[in-house]
Amino acid sequence: MSLTYLGHSAVQFQVNDLTIYVDPYFKDPVDWTTLPKADLVILTHGHFDHGVLLSVQLYEAWKCSFLAPRTLIQWMQRKYKRKIPADAFIPIAHGETVQYKGLAISAIPAHHPVNRMGKTILRLFARSSAPGKPVNGYYFNGYYHAGDTIYTAAIPEALVNREVHTACLPIGGKYGVASPAEALKIAEQIGATRIVPLHWQALVEQVPFRYQSSDLVKLAKDNATRVMICPLAIGELLEPVSVSEVAPTNSDAKLMR
Numbered sequence: 544m545s546l547t548y549l550g551h552s553a554v555q556f557q558v559n560d561l562t563i564y565v566d567p568y569f570k571d572p573v574d575w576t577t578l579p580k581a582d583l584v585i586l587t588h589g590h591f592d593h594g595v596l597l598s599v600q601l602y603e604a605w606k607c608s609f610l611a612p613r614t615l616i617q618w619m620q621r622k623y624k625r626k627i628p629a630d631a632f633i634p635i636a637h638g639e640t641v642q643y644k645g646l647a648i649s650a651i652p653a654h655h656p657v658n659r660m661g662k663t664i665l666r667l668f669a670r671s672s673a674p675g676k677p678v679n680g681y682y683f684n685g686y687y688h689a690g691d692t693i694y695t696a697a698i699p700e701a702l703v704n705r706e707v708h709t710a711c712l713p714i715g716g717k718y719g720v721a722s723p724a725e726a727l728k729i730a731e732q733i734g735a736t737r738i739v740p741l742h743w744q745a746l747v748e749q750v751p752f753r754y755q756s757s758d759l760v761k762l763a764k765d766n767a768t769r770v771m772i773c774p775l776a777i778g779e780l781l782e783p784v785s786v787s788e789v790a791p792t793n794s795d796a797k798l799m800r
Contacts, residue, residue, distance in 0.1 A: 611679070
């Protein structure tokens, strides 16, 4: 059981002998054709920077299944009906849990308010009508991938009584995603052992985010949080949480590299 960070919001998970990719928006230096074949591709929503536009190429190479919000699945079925078979699609809505080859995957609410500037960027770069709402976060096997979201009380409510060892959270603080303070609040309220920061690297030179992973590291240290901060380089592997890492008693945030 492990995860590998692949840039922006893209994460590869190895769970229960399954290879799963969430939000596979791949940019240099990632060459997706060299990655392990996926069993399942999970999409949090339809914005271009979360991978939906690569779906046909991924299916042709991997013959994988796709799990996504119901409205996005409907769009994909229409858009790709001659290229991806209907039985490759798995729709899921907030509050639902599906079983995929023995793995329970739950859809967690998210709130992704896109302002006028964000909508302009989508028009300039997306060139796609794929629906950006709703956004699903996902929980499986102790992992929580939030997708694009700011803080909302619906997240800890949905994850109550679920053990979260690793929370993959956006921290860019711009274009409708959480700031480091919001990400830390989410992690603390859901009882996460560690955070993998997402959605902070500039999409293109003209589209930077407000915060970097270093801002989250500093905030965690200043707040003396027990949540470990795990800023990963692209392609870096994060191993499972060890017993010694769960609920650390030291007052300083632990930086794992």
